[in-house]
Amino acid sequence: xxxxxxxxxxxxxxxxxxxxxxxxxxxxxxxxxxxxxxxxxxxxxxxxxxxxxxxxxxxxxxxxxxxxxxxxxxxxxxxxxxxxxxxxxxxxxxxxxxxxxxxxxxxxxxxxxxxxxxxxxxxxxxxxxxxxxxxxxxxxxxxxxxxxxxxxxxxxxxxxxxxxxxxxxxxxxxxxxxxxxxxxxxxx
Numbered sequence: 001x002x003x004x005x006x007x008x009x010x011x012x013x014x015x016x017x018x019x020x021x022x023x024x025x026x027x028x029x030x031x032x033x034x035x036x037x038x039x040x041x042x043x044x045x046x047x048x049x050x051x052x053x054x055x056x057x058x059x060x061x062x063x064x065x066x067x068x069x070x071x072x073x074x075x076x077x078x079x080x081x082x083x084x085x086x087x088x089x090x091x092x093x094x095x096x097x098x099x100x101x102x103x104x105x106x107x108x109x110x111x112x113x114x115x116x117x118x119x120x121x122x123x124x125x126x127x128x129x130x131x132x133x134x135x136x137x138x139x140x141x142x143x144x145x146x147x148x149x150x151x152x153x154x155x156x157x158x159x160x161x162x163x164x165x166x167x168x169x170x171x172x173x174x175x176x177x178x179x180x181x182x183x184x185x186x187x188x
Contacts, residue, residue, distance in 0.1 A: 002116045004184060005123040006041055006177075007109055007141065008085075010052035012128035012150020013173055014038070014074070021056035024066050025073045031149050033174035038083040040174070044181045047116075050088040051108045051125070051135070057092035064092060087112065103127075104134030109141065122184065126176050130158035133166050143167045143183065145176045 011017040016029045041048050050071075056062045071088050078085055089108040091101040101107035113120060124143035125136030128150025136144035146152055146159075146166040159165065168183070170176035 001119045002047060003119045003122040004045060005047045005049060005086075005112075005116070005118050006180060007049050007051045007112070007123065007125040007136070008038075008173070009103075009125075009127035009129070009132045009150075010050050010088075013126055013147055014050070017128070017150050021061050022070065023056060023062040025070050028070055028074065030077070031172060033172055034149075035078060035081045035083060037172070037174040037177040038078055038085065039081055040177045040181065042082065042084045044177075046181070046184075047086050048084065049086050049112050049116075050090075051103065051112070052088070052090045053103050053131070054090045054092055055094050055102075057090075058094040058097065067092075086116070104131040104138060106135055106139035109135060109139035113139075124180050124184075126170075126173060126180075128152050128155065130155040130162070130164070133159055133164055134162070137164060143180065145170055145180065147172055147176050149173065 014034045022028055054067050057064050089112055093099040093102050120140045121142050123141045125141045126145045128147050133144045144166045145168045147170050149172045168179045
């Protein structure tokens with residue numbers, strides 16, 4: 001059974017988000033310290049898996065091939081820096097389609113759990129919006145961390161209205177990674 005998995009949202013956590021979507025590699029920009037954070041998680045024995053809503057595909061704003069190219073290039077850059085992302089799960093659907101994979105539904109995490117036999121009781125989800133934190137709770141992840149590097153101000157209001165509290169609020173993925181490594185080691 002795979003333990004200590006960190007599920008990472010992509011846009012707003014690993015790379016800068018855009019209201020116009022990230023449609024191709026030229027629009028992709030790593031957030032400062034996100035590479036160092038993933039390297040730190042990797043070197044600390046954690047498995048990172050990206051869980052990302054990509055409705056731009058369903059909206060026909062970009063193609064599945066373009067998103068695949070973004071992910072291949074992201075993986076190449078991360079690998080060159082000593083990072084490992086085990087897998088990437090994405091939901092290409094629009095919100096109104098009502099699929100089971102779009103966060104806050106837990107479909108992507110549950111698919112990853114089945115594929116890798118993940119112990120969700122030792123896993124964590126890191127995201128920048130309310131749907132990420134809700135997804136972690138819906139899937140049964142042990143921890144949910146909200147980062148301020150994306151859409152966190154709106155997320156905090158939505159979560160407060162729903163009485164959902166993240167386990168930690170971090171400025172960015174690097175701060176989140178330090179908390180996760182310390183918390184999980186302390187928790188064992």
